[in-house]
Amino acid sequence: MKYYPELVSLGCFRITDLETITGSEAAAKSLSQAYRKKGYIQSVRKNLYVAISLESKQPVPSRFEIASHISDDAVVSYHSAFEYYGYANQVFYEVYVTSQSRFRDFEFDSINYRRVVPKIYSHIQHEPNGVRISSLERAVIESIDMFERIGGLEELLRCLLLIPALEETALLACLEEYANGFLYQKTGLILSALANSLHISNSFFKECKTHLPSGKSYLHEKSNGFIWHKNWNMYAPADVLQLVNKGVTDYDAI
Template identity: 25%
Template sequence: MNKLYQKMYSKKLFTLDNCLKIIKDKQVCLNTLTRLVNKGLLKRLRNSIYHIVPLDDPDFEPEPLHIATLLRKDASISINSSLQAQGLFYDKTIYLYSKHSAKIRINDITYRILKNRHNSGIKKHELKTSYGIYEISITDNERTLIDCIRTRSIKLEELVKIFRNPKIEIDIGKIINYLEKYRKPILYNKTGLVLDACKNFLRLQDDDLGKIRQKLSKKIFYAREKGLTLIRPKYKYYGKWNMMINEDLYDMIVPKTTLSSSRM
């Protein structure tokens, strides 16, 4: 069996740079990779990214989040995909931060590479796959929440459901720090609303939320979702966070006693 194939077999997913550590001559290395691809022993995903085709599992495909980390050397899994790395969400679009933006399609997965606005809020995370455990970079929970809200990549109702999880920890100091970096007033309203709806699960105190509330502007914002809908949603005013929110979200987060008394 080919030496390169044997060395890369346990890695399953690898780059040209990995191969050049085994075969120093670049042209010889590329010729070897091409030969292995033609024999069906490897599959080329991108110009410099390959994966093993195991003899006992010809339909093998690497974990998309693992592929994402190899698309850019400075890649950090972000937005929805940071939640996906933690088993809290799933989507066929993988988001990552890097110095340069791009959109890449591999198999049936879209990889959206977004320009990183600042380097805060990146942490190491162990990604568990069927073929090994790998250390990757992801955004922390605080930045992930704000970025999901900022990009409107997940509906607020869905974020409330996700963050009503006692395993998630939130540092209110980090929340304030990231909100200040983005300088978008509406983010204070939306972030405060979501955290308020999840405060018992996240073990947050009223004083924590007060730090966000004191930053609210006097302007009333609409919590509009991304994309077009056939039926225009109905909005209700939620005074606690000075926002107009859709009825489904309102009914989800406003206590039933409050709803009952308001209808009397």
């Protein structure tokens, strides 16, 4: 167990880290094999390992720390960012990771790690524990962009209801980087329903409206019961917040 405390301190590590600790490639490979056999460490995927707690027999690093070490540019994003910040209504058994570096989705310790190609490259926070994560405002915008694929509209709304406030300038900066008129539409319509609780001013929505596309849009594909929202040039539920309170409906699958 000579090197075990150092590996616990690292949490996640690669063969190169073992080489630094042991002093040679051969010693690193030998240590890796011996410690895996003894249950001190586990392989997450090729060339990524975690230290295992001797007390709990569970990985020492959290799933967010593991996700941040999948690639050099891996970022915990979307609903997973809400979970990290404590603003998620549900805990998913998957972690969404934006990364330009390609990797195949994989499962480790009953958690699925899913790669999403990034559409935005700024607004990343570097946490003291080594987690790279979307800022809260980026998580909001990217989740609005893909709510139909990640968590659904109802879960997104429940997460937004837990957030105490958002920075308008950061939201607009993320939207500007996306440069997507439809996303301005969706963001404006959804966040306008929570403007008071999120402390978002009218100037934010006024700016969003300057980027609306000319064509009519639908908030999502399941359009039963939609009405026309003239301010946003979009068909959507009369009150999106009603989805949170109406229980199990067709919207639950969105």
